[in-house]
Amino acid sequence: MVSFSPPPSAVTGAAVASGPALQPAAPARRLRLPAWLEVAKPRLIPLLLATTVAGMAVSPAPVDGLTLTCTLVGGTLSAAAAGILNCLWEEELDGRMARTSRRALPSGRLERQRALLLAALFTVTAVLVLVIGVNPLAASLALLGLCSYVLLYTVLLKPRTPQNIVIGGVAGAIPPLVGAAAATGELGWSSWWLFALVMVWTPAHFWALALLLRDDYRAVGIPMLPVVRGVEVTARAIQGYARATALLSLAGVLALPGGGLFYGLLVMPFNARLLQLSGNLALDPDDAGRARSLFRWSILYLFGICLLLLLARLPLAQALQLPPTAVPLALPTLAH
DSSP states (O other), X not given: OOSSSOOTTTTGGGSOOOSXXXXXXXXOOOOOOOHHHHTTOGXXXXXXXXXXXXXXXXXXXXXXHHHHHHHHHHHHHHHHHHHHHHHHHTHHHHHTSTTTTTSTTTTTSSOHHHHHHHHHHHHHHHHHHHHHHTOHHHHHHHHHHHHIIIIIIIIIITTTOTTHHHHHTTTTTSHHHHHHHHHHSEEOHHHXXXXXXXXXXXXXXXXXXXXXXXXXXXXXXXXXXXXXXOHHHHHHHHHHHHHXXXXXXXXXXXXXXXXXXXXXXXXXXXXXXHHHHHHHHHHOTTOHHHHXXXXXXXXXXXXXXXXXXXXXXXXXHHTSOOOGGGSOSOOOOEEO
16 A cells, blocks of 8 residues: 555645645645545545556566456555545544544544445455455555555554654555566566655655645644654755655666666656755745645656656667666566
């Protein structure tokens, strides 16, 4: 699961009060989803599925339609189950914040028992779909992503340490491993590269949002980095992780089984924009507009990376190929 996936407020946080200084986020005006669908956090799932497919793209083996369908269905269900369990755990916390008090569980639009039953149904179905339609390794990794998001991030790290998203980001970085496992039945170094890229991308992405929502987190005692260390330290940390993300993204030239040069050329403007926005934020950490722009671009950035990895597998891109001696020949894999 993600959160590369970002935390439950990832989409809501994009709409905040304007002004020269950071202000508490105002509730976003949007179509209200049915209660059972709302708790599944469907807005967070597309990016998780995109990184899953990107994990397939960096794997040398082709993926048939049935395997792709089962992987995406299983990934969707496991991500939805994780979202519901997150909502169940944070029901009391959500009820204390004006921004989240109207969510399905704290507002009483959905009963806890029904939400728990839905989470269990989604989890069991996801595992069955992945075991039968894909392979046990992919199913195990999807379940690991679910558990790491709910237990590692939500329960253990989020209420205790400002580094919660740095460590807990492992949940959002697992979908590329699921995709690679679905494609080949093993985890090669290319899939671990994409896992690492999502890991280092996550803090810059999430802390940009946390800058916008720091008053909410402070009000309920959640020790996010802007609350504990302040906006200047957070902005510098964001810039550092943005630089690490841009640098690590270049390894995709070697990670791809083909089309690496195509990817390497097109990823440059994505990195340039990421570095520009993180640098702008470091110059004025109190500017809500700069934090919001970085948060929005970080989402587009990861979608863009996934798209480039897919495009690099097209025949035209394959013509831009690195010499075989430039690619590592023997690296460890984890087979199912």
